[in-house]
Amino acid sequence: MLELRWNPILKQWVIIATHRQNRTYKPPKDYCPLCPTKKGGLPTEVPAEDYDITNADKKMVEKYKLDQIRFGDIVAISDADKSFGRSYREGAGTIGIVVHSDCVIAGHGPGVATLLTSPKGNIKFHLDPEANIANYLNIGSKRK
Numbered sequence: 001m002l003e004l005r006w007n008p009i010l011k012q013w014v015i016i017a018t019h020r021q022n023r024t025y026k027p028p029k030d031y032c033p034l035c036p037t038k039k040g041g042l043p044t045e046v047p048a049e050d051y052d053i054t055n056a057d058k059k060m061v062e063k064y065k066l067d068q069i070r071f072g073d074i075v076a077i078s079d080a081d082k083s084f085g086r087s088y089r090e091g092a093g094t095i096g097i098v099v100h101s102d103c104v105i106a107g108h109g110p111g112v113a114t115l116l117t118s119p120k121g122n123i124k125f126h127l128d129p130e131a132n133i134a135n136y137l138n139i140g141s142k143r144k
Contacts, residue, residue, distance in 0.1 A: 051086050055102050055109035069110045072133040072140075073098045076125040082117040093123035097133060 007014045027033075027042065037044045053069070055061050069075065074097055081092035096112035116123070134140040 052102075052108035052111050066109060069098055070132065071098055071101065074115070074128075074131040074133065075112055076123070077112070078125070080117070081119040082114040083119050089119055091121040092117065092119045093121050093125065094118075095123060 001018050003016045003018050004013050005016050006012075031042055033044050035044055053066060053075075055066055061067055074095065077094045077096060079088055079090050079092055080094040081087050081089035082094050094114055094117040096114045098110050099113045100111040102109040
C-alpha cells in the first residue's frame with residue numbers, strides 16, 4: 001500500500017511504501033562497516049584492504065624519505081588509481097593514510113589505506129610535514 005505524506009524537512013509531499021516500513025536491516029553481529037571489505041563478505045565503507053609501499057629500492061627510500069613515514073601520516077601517491085582496486089594509471093592520484101609500519105620479515109614497506117582517489121588527476125598534492133591524523137585530531141604526542 002502506498003501513502004502520500006507531508007515531509008516537513010523537504011517541504012513537499014512524498015510517497016511512502018507503508019507495507020515495507022516494518023523491514024529492518026540488521027547486519028550480522030560481527031559486521032564492521034569501517035573494516036576493509038573482505039572477498040565474499042558484506043561491503044563496507046573501505047572498498048579494499050591497504051597496500052604496501054615498497055622499501056626495497058634504497059635510492060627511492062632516500063629520495064622520497066620513505067624511512068621517515070609514521071603511523072597516521074597522510075600520503076599522496078601519484079599515478080595510482082584505486083577506483084576499482086589497485087592499478088597504475090598515469091596522471092591519477094590517491095591520498096591515503098599510513099596504517100602499519102614496514103615489515104622486514106615479510107619484505108614490504110608501510111601500508112596505506114586509501115582515503116580518496118582520482119583517476120583523472122583532479123587531486124593536487126603539496127608537501128606538509130605536519131600531515132598526520134594525530135595533528136588534525138589534536139591527539140597523541142607531537143612528532144619531532
